[in-house]
Amino acid sequence: MAALERRHAESLSDMSLAERAALQYEVEQFLYDEAALLDARQYREWLGLLADDIHYWMPIRRTVMKGDLEFEFTKPGAMAYFDDDRVLLEMRVKKLEASNAWSEDPPSRSRHFVSNVRITEISGSDITLDACFHVYRTRLNSEIDSWIGRRTDVLRRSGTAFKLAKRHLFLDQTVILSKNMSTLF
Amino acid sequence: MAQETNGNANGWDSAAIAQLFDPKTGWLDRRVHSDEGLYRLEMERIFARSWNFMCHESQIPNPGDYFINFIGEDQVIAVRDETGKVNVLLNTCRHRGNALCRAEQGRAKSFVCSYHGWNYALDGKLIGVPGQKNYYRDDIDRSRLGLVKARVESYLGFYFATLADDAPSLYDFLGDVGRTGIGMICSYGDVEVVDGIQKNIIDCNWKIAVDNLFDWYHVAYSHASASTAGFLHLNQILHPNEQMVMLGEFGHAISGPGVPKETQDKIDALSDEERLAFPRPEQSNMIRPRRATELMGPVGVRSNGHPNIFPNLWITMGGLQICLRLPRGPSHTEFWWFTIVPKSAPPPLRKAMIQQATHIFGPAGLLEQDDGENWSQSTRSTTGYSSRKVGLALFMGLGHDHVTVSDNGQKHIDTCINEHGQRWLYRSWTEWMAARDWAELRKTRTPVPEGVV
Numbered sequence: 267m268a269a270l271e272r273r274h275a276e277s278l279s280d281m282s283l284a285e286r287a288a289l290q291y292e293v294e295q296f297l298y299d300e301a302a303l304l305d306a307r308q309y310r311e312w313l314g315l316l317a318d319d320i321h322y323w324m325p326i327r328r329t330v331m332k333g334d335l336e337f338e339f340t341k342p343g344a345m346a347y348f349d350d351d352r353v354l355l356e357m358r359v360k361k362l363e364a365s366n367a368w369s370e371d372p373p374s375r376s377r378h379f380v381s382n383v384r385i386t387e388i389s390g391s392d393i394t395l396d397a398c399f400h401v402y403r404t405r406l407n408s409e410i411d412s413w414i415g416r417r418t419d420v421l422r423r424s425g426t427a428f429k430l431a432k433r434h435l436f437l438d439q440t441v442i443l444s445k446n447m448s449t450l451f
Numbered sequence: 452m453a454q455e456t457n458g459n460a461n462g463w464d465s466a467a468i469a470q471l472f473d474p475k476t477g478w479l480d481r482r483v484h485s486d487e488g489l490y491r492l493e494m495e496r497i498f499a500r501s502w503n504f505m506c507h508e509s510q511i512p513n514p515g516d517y518f519i520n521f522i523g524e525d526q527v528i529a530v531r532d533e534t535g536k537v538n539v540l541l542n543t544c545r546h547r548g549n550a551l552c553r554a555e556q557g558r559a560k561s562f563v564c565s566y567h568g569w570n571y572a573l574d575g576k577l578i579g580v581p582g583q584k585n586y587y588r589d590d591i592d593r594s595r596l597g598l599v600k601a602r603v604e605s606y607l608g609f610y611f612a613t614l615a616d617d618a619p620s621l622y623d624f625l626g627d628v629g630r631t632g633i634g635m636i637c638s639y640g641d642v643e644v645v646d647g648i649q650k651n652i653i654d655c656n657w658k659i660a661v662d663n664l665f666d667w668y669h670v671a672y673s674h675a676s677a678s679t680a681g682f683l684h685l686n687q688i689l690h691p692n693e694q695m696v697m698l699g700e701f702g703h704a705i706s707g708p709g710v711p712k713e714t715q716d717k718i719d720a721l722s723d724e725e726r727l728a729f730p731r732p733e734q735s736n737m738i739r740p741r742r743a744t745e746l747m748g749p750v751g752v753r754s755n756g757h758p759n760i761f762p763n764l765w766i767t768m769g770g771l772q773i774c775l776r777l778p779r780g781p782s783h784t785e786f787w788w789f790t791i792v793p794k795s796a797p798p799p800l801r802k803a804m805i806q807q808a809t810h811i812f813g814p815a816g817l818l819e820q821d822d823g824e825n826w827s828q829s830t831r832s833t834t835g836y837s838s839r840k841v842g843l844a845l846f847m848g849l850g851h852d853h854v855t856v857s858d859n860g861q862k863h864i865d866t867c868i869n870e871h872g873q874r875w876l877y878r879s880w881t882e883w884m885a886a887r888d889w890a891e892l893r894k895t896r897t898p899v900p901e902g903v904v
Contacts, residue, residue: 345805
């Protein structure tokens with residue numbers, strides 16, 4: 267652990283296989299624990315994992331021709347499905363906790379899967395990773411939603427723990443095939 | 452081309468349609484939200500006949516820019532050609548019917564079919580057929596095989612299309628109320644659509660969503676959690692006893708909070724500079740500049756409500772957005788949110804408007820999340836044999852209000868929370884559905900009401 271903390275400011279290529287494996291383990295455990303909180307509807311505890319300057323963003327994806335692929339996703343500052351800071355995420359959690367938020371009462375059941383985790387950059391205390399996600403939601407008696415995509419997270423090391431400083435979600439759907447996204451990803 | 456022109460083909464004749472909504476009592480037959488035959492008739496008598504919103508000019512500024520949209524379930528390409536003209540083309544090849552354009556938006560030099568390579572110009576003309584000489588032996592008249600073109604007209608930069616040759620001009624179709632609705636968006640100056648149309652599918656009938664935009668009764672209850680979460684304070688936007696309704700031509704209407712006349716008289720006396728400096732409660736709309744009165748009229752300018760341009764174009768000032776409700780069968784609707792900003796908005800205001808739009812509506816919107824739940828459950832229960840026979844009650848305020856006709860001819864109702872807009876929607880809907888063509892609709896539709904409503 268001490269060795270890792272000493273080395274976290276260094277680039278990935280300077281790390282030994284053992285060090286990289288240990289970091290990978292640490293990062294994955296954080297992601298699994300975070301997913302478990304969302305699945306268990308422990309939203310308040312989930313908020314505790316967020317850095318104060320978090321940017322939680324899901325741009326809009328479009329079906330475009332190959333020649334127009336630069337326009338596949340909307341850019342920062344344009345329209346998005348989520349473009350949230352910590353204040354907004356706290357509002358979403360307050361809404362999920364409220365007794366008058368009808369879209370989540372009865373509550374949905376969700377399962378958050380994270381896979382293909384690749385640490386792509388280490389810069390200071392920030393660890394950038396790429397991952398695939400699958401959020402599966404069932405609601406009432408017969409409603410099923412399945413959201414799959416890629417995401418970029420930044421985990422910021424804070425003591426022996428991590429804080430989530432960025433989550434950019436790139437969904438594979440263009441038209442969202444769900445009546446709402448009252449779920450956190 | 453064989454056309455369905457007789458409602459009987461779908462099991463519905465004019466007399467049966469007229470009984471689906473009773474404007475004297477406000478009771479609605481729930482089959483309007485579930486019946487397959489009525490849905491097929493809507494495609495013919497509402498969507499193929501109406502003017503349908505396509506896009507704003509800022510979305511396709513250059514020749515070759517295109518945006519895919521729908522007229523009912525007919526997919527169309529709105530594209531600007533080399534002369535700068537906007538064409539709306541049915542997205543179906545004249546050879547085997549394949550879709551020419553499979554992207555949502557982009558830029559094209561021409562549209563080449565991926566099936567056999569037929570090539571169409573941006574104005575729909577067929578300009579290339581592989582094998583014209585060798586296989587067709589030049590026995591093909593390309594001039595008769597262009598893409599089917601819709602009529603296209605625009606108002607203040609908003610492009611609409613219709614597939615009905617006998618439709619009135621867009622200007623006359625919109626009438627005072629439709630033009631007031633678009634004027635509401637443009638009163639802050641020239642506007643542009645922000646990149647990114649939010650799109651999602653809700654398992655509800657499209658008319659339930661239209662009904663809902665006039666419904667300021669549900670806001671306090673359905674959206675109570677938006678206040679609980681601290682997102683917005685509903686009591687600051689609701690004004691339940693200062694509601695204003697404008698019923699318009701062909702089913703258009705505006706309903707929602709209105710500025711009391713005495714307050715508006717004071718605003719009318721202010722210069723634009725004074726309006727900008729005017730203190731206003733948090734989360735209330737900016738006071739409109741003087742230009743608004745030209746676009747919305749002296750009465751329309753008092754409205755902070757929700758316009759609907761019949762059948763399915765909702766305009767909302769929550770974040771300056773318009774929402775298309777595209778039918779996908781009787782029990783599914785695709786929602787498209789266009790976000791609009793004045794071109795002159797300074798960067799901080801532009802950013803604030805885009806943020807507000809992102810967080811209020813759309814599938815993850817803090818208000819809209821709860822609507823989908825209500826609408827899908829209301830639609831779902833129409834499939835029950837006994838539930839379907841329970842009528843829907845739309846009689847709030849019926850017979851209690853009065854339409855005022857102003858000197859300039861604008862008509863409005865000053866009242867409390869009510870269901871006038873919903874009744875006008877369904878009444879107009881039955882008239883559109885019963886009329887076989889525009890000539891009959893012009894003759895049989897109810898004139899915009901005056902007196903007691």
